[in-house]
Amino acid sequence: MRPYDPLEYDNLARSVVNALFVRPEHPMPPAEPFEGPGVYALFYNGPFSAYRQLVEANPKPPIYVGKAVPPGARKGLTEETGRDRSLYNRLKQHSVSIEQANNLELHEFSCRYLPVVPVWITLAERFLIEHYRPLWNVVIDGFGNHNPGRGRSAMRRPRWDILHPGRPWASELRQEESVEQIVTEIGEV
Numbered sequence: 001m002r003p004y005d006p007l008e009y010d011n012l013a014r015s016v017v018n019a020l021f022v023r024p025e026h027p028m029p030p031a032e033p034f035e036g037p038g039v040y041a042l043f044y045n046g047p048f049s050a051y052r053q054l055v056e057a058n059p060k061p062p063i064y065v066g067k068a069v070p071p072g073a074r075k076g077l078t079e080e081t082g083r084d085r086s087l088y089n090r091l092k093q094h095s096v097s098i099e100q101a102n103n104l105e106l107h108e109f110s111c112r113y114l115p116v117v118p119v120w121i122t123l124a125e126r127f128l129i130e131h132y133r134p135l136w137n138v139v140i141d142g143f144g145n146h147n148p149g150r151g152r153s154a155m156r157r158p159r160w161d162i163l164h165p166g167r168p169w170a171s172e173l174r175q176e177e178s179v180e181q182i183v184t185e186i187g188e189v
Contacts, residue, residue, distance in 0.1 A: 012120070013127030020114040020124070028109040029095040030088065036115030037070045038087040039124045042094065042136075046108030050163070050183045054135060064136035064143055065128040066090065067121045087113055097143065101164035136160060139185055148173075 005011065020039055028042070041062035045055055054063060068090035091111055098106050116124060129137050136143045142158020147169035161170035163182050 016124035040113040067125040
Protein backbone atom coordinates (compact mmCIF):
# COMPACT_ATOMS: atom_id res chain seq x y z
CA MET A 1 0.00 0.00 0.00
CA ARG A 2 1.36 3.40 -1.00
CA PRO A 3 1.47 6.14 1.63
CA TYR A 4 -1.17 8.84 1.34
CA ASP A 5 0.09 11.94 -0.49
CA PRO A 6 -2.18 14.98 0.06
CA LEU A 7 -0.47 16.72 -2.86
CA GLU A 8 -1.21 13.95 -5.36
CA TYR A 9 -3.40 15.06 -8.31
CA ASP A 10 -6.51 13.09 -7.31
CA ASN A 11 -6.32 14.21 -3.68
CA LEU A 12 -5.89 17.89 -4.58
CA ALA A 13 -8.70 17.77 -7.12
CA ARG A 14 -11.00 15.80 -4.81
CA SER A 15 -10.64 18.43 -2.09
CA VAL A 16 -11.89 21.16 -4.45
CA VAL A 17 -14.70 18.94 -5.75
CA ASN A 18 -15.78 18.05 -2.21
CA ALA A 19 -15.90 21.75 -1.36
CA LEU A 20 -18.10 22.36 -4.42
CA PHE A 21 -20.55 19.59 -3.57
CA VAL A 22 -21.16 20.72 0.00
CA ARG A 23 -22.24 24.13 -1.33
CA PRO A 24 -26.00 24.72 -1.53
CA GLU A 25 -27.84 24.37 -4.83
CA HIS A 26 -29.07 27.62 -6.32
CA PRO A 27 -31.57 28.35 -9.08
CA MET A 28 -30.15 29.33 -12.45
CA PRO A 29 -28.74 31.93 -12.58
CA PRO A 30 -27.85 32.72 -8.96
CA ALA A 31 -29.99 35.59 -7.69
CA GLU A 32 -27.14 37.72 -6.39
CA PRO A 33 -23.96 38.59 -8.30
CA PHE A 34 -20.73 37.40 -6.69
CA GLU A 35 -17.05 37.80 -7.45
CA GLY A 36 -14.34 35.40 -8.47
CA PRO A 37 -13.44 32.74 -10.97
CA GLY A 38 -14.09 29.08 -10.16
CA VAL A 39 -15.90 25.86 -10.96
CA TYR A 40 -19.56 24.90 -11.12
CA ALA A 41 -21.96 22.03 -11.68
CA LEU A 42 -25.41 22.24 -13.31
CA PHE A 43 -28.24 19.89 -12.38
CA TYR A 44 -31.39 19.08 -14.34
CA ASN A 45 -34.78 18.18 -12.91
CA GLY A 46 -37.28 18.37 -15.74
CA PRO A 47 -39.43 16.21 -18.01
CA PHE A 48 -37.15 15.85 -21.06
CA SER A 49 -37.57 12.11 -21.68
CA ALA A 50 -34.00 11.41 -22.84
CA TYR A 51 -32.76 12.59 -19.42
CA ARG A 52 -35.10 10.44 -17.30
CA GLN A 53 -32.29 8.24 -15.89
CA LEU A 54 -30.35 11.34 -14.90
CA VAL A 55 -33.35 12.88 -13.13
CA GLU A 56 -34.20 9.65 -11.30
CA ALA A 57 -30.63 8.94 -10.12
CA ASN A 58 -29.88 9.26 -6.42
CA PRO A 59 -27.69 11.12 -5.75
CA LYS A 60 -28.37 13.26 -8.77
CA PRO A 61 -25.27 13.68 -10.94
CA PRO A 62 -24.50 16.95 -12.71
CA ILE A 63 -25.64 17.26 -16.32
CA TYR A 64 -22.77 19.67 -16.98
CA VAL A 65 -19.68 20.93 -15.18
CA GLY A 66 -17.44 23.79 -16.11
CA LYS A 67 -15.04 26.47 -15.13
CA ALA A 68 -14.72 30.21 -15.36
CA VAL A 69 -11.21 31.57 -15.40
CA PRO A 70 -10.23 35.18 -14.73
CA PRO A 71 -10.24 37.60 -17.66
CA GLY A 72 -7.04 37.26 -19.70
CA ALA A 73 -6.19 33.81 -18.32
CA ARG A 74 -5.86 32.25 -21.79
CA LYS A 75 -3.06 34.71 -22.51
CA GLY A 76 -1.44 34.52 -19.08
CA LEU A 77 -2.79 37.94 -18.10
CA THR A 78 -4.36 37.21 -14.75
CA GLU A 79 -3.42 40.38 -12.90
CA GLU A 80 -5.96 41.80 -10.51
CA THR A 81 -8.07 44.17 -12.58
CA GLY A 82 -10.82 45.01 -10.15
CA ARG A 83 -14.07 43.15 -9.77
CA ASP A 84 -13.94 39.77 -11.49
CA ARG A 85 -17.38 38.21 -11.85
CA SER A 86 -16.29 35.57 -14.35
CA LEU A 87 -17.97 32.65 -12.55
CA TYR A 88 -21.25 34.51 -12.04
CA ASN A 89 -21.17 35.74 -15.65
CA ARG A 90 -20.58 32.22 -16.98
CA LEU A 91 -23.63 30.94 -15.12
CA LYS A 92 -25.67 33.83 -16.56
CA GLN A 93 -24.45 32.94 -20.08
CA HIS A 94 -25.53 29.34 -19.56
CA SER A 95 -28.92 30.55 -18.36
CA VAL A 96 -29.39 32.44 -21.63
CA SER A 97 -28.54 29.30 -23.65
CA ILE A 98 -31.07 27.26 -21.67
CA GLU A 99 -33.73 29.95 -22.09
CA GLN A 100 -33.16 30.01 -25.85
CA ALA A 101 -33.68 26.24 -26.17
CA ASN A 102 -37.23 25.53 -27.25
CA ASN A 103 -37.54 22.30 -25.23
CA LEU A 104 -35.96 23.25 -21.88
CA GLU A 105 -37.08 25.57 -19.09
CA LEU A 106 -34.67 27.51 -16.90
CA HIS A 107 -36.58 26.66 -13.71
CA GLU A 108 -35.73 22.98 -14.35
CA PHE A 109 -32.06 23.70 -13.60
CA SER A 110 -30.03 24.41 -10.51
CA CYS A 111 -26.34 24.93 -9.91
CA ARG A 112 -23.58 24.66 -7.36
CA TYR A 113 -20.61 26.95 -7.70
CA LEU A 114 -17.35 27.53 -5.90
CA PRO A 115 -15.02 30.51 -6.33
CA VAL A 116 -11.53 29.01 -6.48
CA VAL A 117 -7.97 30.31 -6.51
CA PRO A 118 -7.18 30.28 -10.26
CA VAL A 119 -4.33 27.75 -10.17
CA TRP A 120 -6.78 25.01 -9.03
CA ILE A 121 -9.64 25.72 -11.46
CA THR A 122 -8.54 23.60 -14.44
CA LEU A 123 -7.50 20.76 -12.13
CA ALA A 124 -10.94 20.71 -10.51
CA GLU A 125 -12.84 20.90 -13.82
CA ARG A 126 -10.83 18.02 -15.26
CA PHE A 127 -11.49 15.88 -12.19
CA LEU A 128 -15.22 16.70 -12.27
CA ILE A 129 -15.47 15.61 -15.90
CA GLU A 130 -13.42 12.44 -15.35
CA HIS A 131 -15.33 11.46 -12.22
CA TYR A 132 -18.93 12.34 -13.12
CA ARG A 133 -18.79 12.09 -16.95
CA PRO A 134 -21.61 14.66 -17.24
CA LEU A 135 -23.90 14.10 -20.21
CA TRP A 136 -23.46 17.60 -21.66
CA ASN A 137 -19.66 17.38 -21.33
CA VAL A 138 -19.16 13.85 -22.64
CA VAL A 139 -22.01 12.85 -24.99
CA ILE A 140 -23.83 16.05 -25.97
CA ASP A 141 -21.08 18.52 -26.75
CA GLY A 142 -21.57 22.19 -27.45
CA PHE A 143 -23.56 23.57 -24.52
CA GLY A 144 -20.73 25.86 -23.43
CA ASN A 145 -19.98 27.07 -26.96
CA HIS A 146 -20.19 30.70 -27.97
CA ASN A 147 -21.23 32.06 -31.35
CA PRO A 148 -18.37 31.05 -33.67
CA GLY A 149 -18.62 34.35 -35.55
CA ARG A 150 -19.07 35.43 -39.13
CA GLY A 151 -17.76 33.34 -41.98
CA ARG A 152 -17.90 30.07 -40.06
CA SER A 153 -21.30 28.81 -41.16
CA ALA A 154 -19.64 25.73 -42.67
CA MET A 155 -18.87 24.51 -39.14
CA ARG A 156 -20.79 21.58 -37.71
CA ARG A 157 -23.77 22.30 -35.45
CA PRO A 158 -23.06 21.15 -31.88
CA ARG A 159 -25.00 18.12 -30.68
CA TRP A 160 -26.49 20.22 -27.88
CA ASP A 161 -28.06 22.55 -30.44
CA ILE A 162 -29.42 19.63 -32.47
CA LEU A 163 -31.10 18.19 -29.38
CA HIS A 164 -32.10 21.57 -27.92
CA PRO A 165 -32.64 23.95 -30.85
CA GLY A 166 -33.20 27.63 -30.29
CA ARG A 167 -29.88 29.44 -30.07
CA PRO A 168 -30.03 31.79 -33.07
CA TRP A 169 -26.40 31.41 -34.11
CA ALA A 170 -26.51 27.59 -34.11
CA SER A 171 -29.26 27.41 -36.73
CA GLU A 172 -26.74 28.76 -39.26
CA LEU A 173 -24.40 25.80 -38.77
CA ARG A 174 -24.42 22.50 -40.68
CA GLN A 175 -26.41 19.69 -39.00
CA GLU A 176 -24.75 16.30 -39.47
CA GLU A 177 -26.72 14.17 -37.01
CA SER A 178 -30.36 13.62 -36.20
CA VAL A 179 -32.07 14.00 -32.85
CA GLU A 180 -32.83 10.26 -32.98
CA GLN A 181 -29.13 9.37 -33.35
CA ILE A 182 -28.21 11.47 -30.33
CA VAL A 183 -31.08 10.15 -28.17
CA THR A 184 -30.02 6.59 -29.04
CA GLU A 185 -26.47 7.32 -27.88
CA ILE A 186 -27.78 8.84 -24.61
CA GLY A 187 -29.63 5.57 -23.96
CA GLU A 188 -26.41 3.63 -24.41
CA VAL A 189 -24.50 5.60 -21.77
